[in-house]
Amino acid sequence: MNLDNLPILSILIWLPILGGVWSLIIGDQEERVVKRFSFLISFVTFLLSVLLYYQFDNSFSGMQFIEELYWIESFSIKYHLGVDGIALPLIMLTTFTTILVVMAAWEVIDKNISYYMCAFLILTGLMNGVFVALDSILFYVFWESMLIPMFLIIGIWGGPNRVYATIKFFLYTFFGSVFMLVALLYLYSITDSFNIQVLQEASIGLTAQKLIFIAFFLAFAVKIPMWPVHTWLPDAHVEAPTGGSVVLAAIMLKMGGYGFLRFSLPIAPDASLFFADAMIALSLIAIVYIGFVALVQEDMKKLIAYSSISHMGFVTLGFFIPFGIFAATNSNAGAVMGMEGAMMQMISHGFISAAMFLCVGVMYDRLHSRMIKDYGGVVNSMPYFAAFMMLFAMANSGLPGTSGFVGEFLVILSSFKLSFWIAFTAALTLILGAAYTLWMYKRVVFGEAIREEVLELKDIDARETFILFLLASVVLLFGIWPAPLFDVMHVSIEQLIQHISQTKIL
Amino acid sequence: MRTDLILLIPEITLLVMACLVLVVDAFSKDPLHKVTYWMAQLSLLLTFITVIYYSPDYSYIAFNGSFVSDMMSVLLKAFICAITIVVFFYSYEYLKENELLKGEYFILGLFAVLGMMVMSSAYHLLSIYLGLELLSLSLYAMVAMQRESTFATEAAIKYFVLGALASGMLLYGISMIYGVTGSLQFTDIVDTINSGTIDKVYLVYGMIFLIVGMAFKLGAAPFHMWVPDVYQGAPTSVTLFISSAPKLAAFAMAVRILSDGLSPLIEDWQSILSVLAILSMAVGNIIAIAQTNIKRMLAYSTIAHVGYLFLGLIAGTASGFAGSMFYIISYAFMSMGTFGMIILLGRYDLEADSLDDFKGLFLRNRWFAFIMLCLMFSMAGVPPFLGFWSKWFVLKELIASGFIELAAISVFFSIIGVYYYLRIVKLMYFDEPETMSAIKATQQMRVVLTINGILILLIGLAPNSLMHICLSAFSG
Numbered sequence A: 001m002n003l004d005n006l007p008i009l010s011i012l013i014w015l016p017i018l019g020g021v022w023s024l025i026i027g028d029q030e031e032r033v034v035k036r037f038s039f040l041i042s043f044v045t046f047l048l049s050v051l052l053y054y055q056f057d058n059s060f061s062g063m064q065f066i067e068e069l070y071w072i073e074s075f076s077i078k079y080h081l082g083v084d085g086i087a088l089p090l091i092m093l094t095t096f097t098t099i100l101v102v103m104a105a106w107e108v109i110d111k112n113i114s115y116y117m118c119a120f121l122i123l124t125g126l127m128n129g130v131f132v133a134l135d136s137i138l139f140y141v142f143w144e145s146m147l148i149p150m151f152l153i154i155g156i157w158g159g160p161n162r163v164y165a166t167i168k169f170f171l172y173t174f175f176g177s178v179f180m181l182v183a184l185l186y187l188y189s190i191t192d193s194f195n196i197q198v199l200q201e202a203s204i205g206l207t208a209q210k211l212i213f214i215a216f217f218l219a220f221a222v223k224i225p226m227w228p229v230h231t232w233l234p235d236a237h238v239e240a241p242t243g244g245s246v247v248l249a250a251i252m253l254k255m256g257g258y259g260f261l262r263f264s265l266p267i268a269p270d271a272s273l274f275f276a277d278a279m280i281a282l283s284l285i286a287i288v289y290i291g292f293v294a295l296v297q298e299d300m301k302k303l304i305a306y307s308s309i310s311h312m313g314f315v316t317l318g319f320f321i322p323f324g325i326f327a328a329t330n331s332n333a334g335a336v337m338g339m340e341g342a343m344m345q346m347i348s349h350g351f352i353s354a355a356m357f358l359c360v361g362v363m364y365d366r367l368h369s370r371m372i373k374d375y376g377g378v379v380n381s382m383p384y385f386a387a388f389m390m391l392f393a394m395a396n397s398g399l400p401g402t403s404g405f406v407g408e409f410l411v412i413l414s415s416f417k418l419s420f421w422i423a424f425t426a427a428l429t430l431i432l433g434a435a436y437t438l439w440m441y442k443r444v445v446f447g448e449a450i451r452e453e454v455l456e457l458k459d460i461d462a463r464e465t466f467i468l469f470l471l472a473s474v475v476l477l478f479g480i481w482p483a484p485l486f487d488v489m490h491v492s493i494e495q496l497i498q499h500i501s502q503t504k505i506l
Numbered sequence B: 001m002r003t004d005l006i007l008l009i010p011e012i013t014l015l016v017m018a019c020l021v022l023v024v025d026a027f028s029k030d031p032l033h034k035v036t037y038w039m040a041q042l043s044l045l046l047t048f049i050t051v052i053y054y055s056p057d058y059s060y061i062a063f064n065g066s067f068v069s070d071m072m073s074v075l076l077k078a079f080i081c082a083i084t085i086v087v088f089f090y091s092y093e094y095l096k097e098n099e100l101l102k103g104e105y106f107i108l109g110l111f112a113v114l115g116m117m118v119m120s121s122a123y124h125l126l127s128i129y130l131g132l133e134l135l136s137l138s139l140y141a142m143v144a145m146q147r148e149s150t151f152a153t154e155a156a157i158k159y160f161v162l163g164a165l166a167s168g169m170l171l172y173g174i175s176m177i178y179g180v181t182g183s184l185q186f187t188d189i190v191d192t193i194n195s196g197t198i199d200k201v202y203l204v205y206g207m208i209f210l211i212v213g214m215a216f217k218l219g220a221a222p223f224h225m226w227v228p229d230v231y232q233g234a235p236t237s238v239t240l241f242i243s244s245a246p247k248l249a250a251f252a253m254a255v256r257i258l259s260d261g262l263s264p265l266i267e268d269w270q271s272i273l274s275v276l277a278i279l280s281m282a283v284g285n286i287i288a289i290a291q292t293n294i295k296r297m298l299a300y301s302t303i304a305h306v307g308y309l310f311l312g313l314i315a316g317t318a319s320g321f322a323g324s325m326f327y328i329i330s331y332a333f334m335s336m337g338t339f340g341m342i343i344l345l346g347r348y349d350l351e352a353d354s355l356d357d358f359k360g361l362f363l364r365n366r367w368f369a370f371i372m373l374c375l376m377f378s379m380a381g382v383p384p385f386l387g388f389w390s391k392w393f394v395l396k397e398l399i400a401s402g403f404i405e406l407a408a409i410s411v412f413f414s415i416i417g418v419y420y421y422l423r424i425v426k427l428m429y430f431d432e433p434e435t436m437s438a439i440k441a442t443q444q445m446r447v448v449l450t451i452n453g454i455l456i457l458l459i460g461l462a463p464n465s466l467m468h469i470c471l472s473a474f475s476g
Helices: A008-026 A031-055 A087-104 A113-132 A136-145 A147-157 A162-191 A196-201 A206-223 A232-239 A242-267 A269-295 A300-329 A335-367 A383-396 A403-418 A420-445 A462-480 A483-500 B002-007 B009-027 B034-053 B071-098 B103-121 B125-143 B150-181 B186-195 B200-218 B226-233 B236-242 B245-261 B263-288 B294-315 B318-345 B366-380 B386-400 B404-430 B443-461 B464-473
Strands: A064-072 A077-083 B060-062 B067-069
Touching: A008 A031, A008 A064, A008 A077, A008 A087, A008 A113, A031 A087, A031 A113, A064 B464, A077 A087, A077 A113, A077 A136, A087 A113, A087 A242, A087 A335, A087 A462, A087 A483, A113 A136, A113 A147, A113 A242, A136 A147, A136 A162, A136 A196, A136 A242, A136 B386, A147 A162, A147 A242, A147 B404, A162 A196, A162 A206, A162 A232, A162 A242, A162 B386, A162 B404, A196 A242, A206 A242, A206 A269, A232 A242, A232 A300, A242 A269, A242 A300, A242 A335, A242 A483, A269 A300, A269 A420, A269 A483, A300 A335, A300 A403, A300 A420, A300 A483, A335 A383, A335 A403, A335 A462, A335 A483, A383 A403, A383 A420, A383 A462, A403 A420, A403 A462, B002 B009, B002 B060, B002 B067, B009 B034, B009 B103, B034 B071, B034 B103, B067 B071, B067 B103, B071 B103, B071 B236, B071 B245, B071 B318, B071 B443, B071 B464, B103 B125, B103 B236, B103 B245, B125 B150, B125 B236, B125 B245, B150 B186, B150 B200, B150 B226, B186 B245, B186 B263, B200 B245, B200 B263, B226 B236, B226 B294, B236 B245, B236 B294, B236 B318, B245 B263, B245 B294, B245 B318, B263 B294, B263 B404, B294 B318, B294 B386, B294 B404, B318 B366, B318 B386, B318 B443, B318 B464, B366 B386, B366 B404, B366 B443, B386 B404, B386 B443
Parallel strands: none
Antiparallel strands: A064 A077, B060 B067
8 A cells, every 4th residue: 555645634633533433423322332433533543643743754744745725615615634833733632632632531421421531532533633733724624623522522421510611612712713703704805815824924013913922822722721811721620521631631731832933933923023012011921920820720630721821831932942042133043942832832731731630530430529628648658649639740840851841941941132131030930839739749649648439449450551651661761852843843843934024925 | 579588587487487476376275384384495496496596697788787697696596596495495384383374375485586686676765675675575574474463563564664764765865866967877877977967966975865765775884773673563574584685685785775776976986985994884783782682682783783784885886895795694694593492492472583492402402502603603603614704804904994993993893793692502511501492493494504514614615616706706
């Protein structure tokens, strides 16, 4: 078989979607078949993304594996796909996470299993679509339709307050996205194209750039989420089933970051420069203030949700530090480092937050409580679990040797090029992160067991061990040897830095 | 004259067939009115075929400039016939179930369709009025058909009085225009205005009355008061009819008057329509949130949709009109499906018109819960459904014409609109059902509704052909 002509990106989108539909056709009666089938689909999807990784050319900064077909000929909207070094790691993260989600649902989801699997598989296909779409309207269609399965996942399988949480989630994200649509249509009216690469090259005046930036900002800042539009996230996370929380934290938040890299920065570089200070300020507020908020949470999922917002602050900081560096030093030195740090932080946060949510999920399945005060002394009954959670808690607080450290370190290092105080403020997270994560860990895992039931908990079974083991190995792998990731994205990021350092005002 | 008559063949066919059905029904003793029903469907099918068969290559103006046959009229007529066929199908199921079956429903429906076809082809203010009155009078009678129901009677009276008022406004506007330009024919009106010899003040005065009359008929705020009461009070089958095909005819009327008759006044009507559009989107979307009756909620949603329809007209370009046409056709599709769902869920003596009737539909019937999900997300304008593309199309043309602030305002209101569509999805999927009784419906009903719902998804995935058709209506 000739693999070169395989439309691999299309398969990455449509295999999970069709697989999801097929799992509905199998139906709830054949519970075992549905589970095995979904696992098979998610595993094959992951293998395909690995194949993509092996065929990917690290030295080429442009788009690869391009597929281009007319979709809506009347307006030359194309079914136009391609990946570069920025999208590839995110696709692999998506396909990897899907396997975990399918496995995590194995014995936990007891109602409508085929619908559950269907929703997640379709979600995977749509998320892959977001990362590979090169036509802005195609991107928008994937971006918005993704809300539907997530809305149902939180609403059907979520906790007691799920309706409020899921409607809030939908309305918040929809609110951001529609203004992005207006911006895209405006860009079409001046460039006559929906092709993202053409939009990136278009020269636009500063006022228009500012408005476009704000429209994109609404869409992406809500998704990441940045302070002060983050309030949907804790609610959605707390009420979502474990799988939903994992996908939200590991992938959906990354879409906001991806949107900044694909749209905001390259399409409106001058406006990004103009708003850089404000964005850096918002990022620092997210890092420090939300860190303090995390400290006082009593609900484990809420705590991790706030810690996600705080960590994503590093991502936006890393995106906008380069602009500060251009303005201050007139050179690109250190800019690439900040941007790569932000990318690294996105990927690593994907693994770590997924792991933390799965850990909470493991405890929740046993005791049906997420409250820190209901636990204590878990280590006595679940020693293996405690060991895994220890590793992830350390990674969450940015311990060197885990992937959590690499991204934060690079972003802080890059901030030093700009200002000592920005770096100093950002570095506070190393203290705060350790404080809220380890304090929670201490209260949950160590100490006296407050409730009798805790002492009778069963330790993790083979399935859970395997899931956590997978995550633990990637967290350690990228902590010790992040080179494979940097190799993939380096050329693309350099090219992006090159692109955004030039003005687009004629 | 001979060619003139050829252009009129579809209308003549329908008129002859409608009279024939009228006579046949008068002699029919069948309580199920099967013959009437099938003959009505056959008439629509025949009209559809003649419309397509006699479609002109380019625009013909006939009967001393009072009738036009062009791509737009042909396409609209074809869609009106096709949509009415489906509407009659749903209605027959509903009327049979609720023992409201009367042959007049279909006969009045056919005359209404004739009125719509005249409106689509009118090139003269009087022929527009003629078509509009034929349509409206048929609709008044249809709303009043459920004689025992006080709601229906109230709705009919309200509809009639306000409709007559609107017709009066329209006539007054027409007379003003006639007084200023000395003509009722569109090309003459445009030529007179362009000659620059007339006083623009009186012209704009007349135009405002025309637009008010149009806004009444379309149900745009602040002339929307009749819509919720009529939608709620009328039998569901009539509401279904009112909310689908006549909207296409009203769109045709708006395009004919604004773009053919009053094109030199574009800046004036653009600003008036902007106000109407914003008000309609605001009133429709905000008040819909407070409704507990789904028919009433859909009435407010219609008002909001009319606001979006205006956006394409405001753009004022050929592709803007195409966008509006796409919008109204997709709206008719979605509206049919939604009322079809209400009919499906209803049982004898129990209309499923409260929002609570949708509770737990996911557990009762997964397939139709999914169809309703498609319809609701489509109405809300979420991709990949059809409704997204209709909003996308009008917004795109609006922005291309430079109305960016208006576009931003309209997307803002669409966020508010999402909420009440989501609420129905929430009721269906997240709530427990009040009854677990299975859904009783005929096999045909299930099949047609399924096709209706799936088309919303499929056209949403591949909207090119429908967009192409709409663009071709205005390319000539």
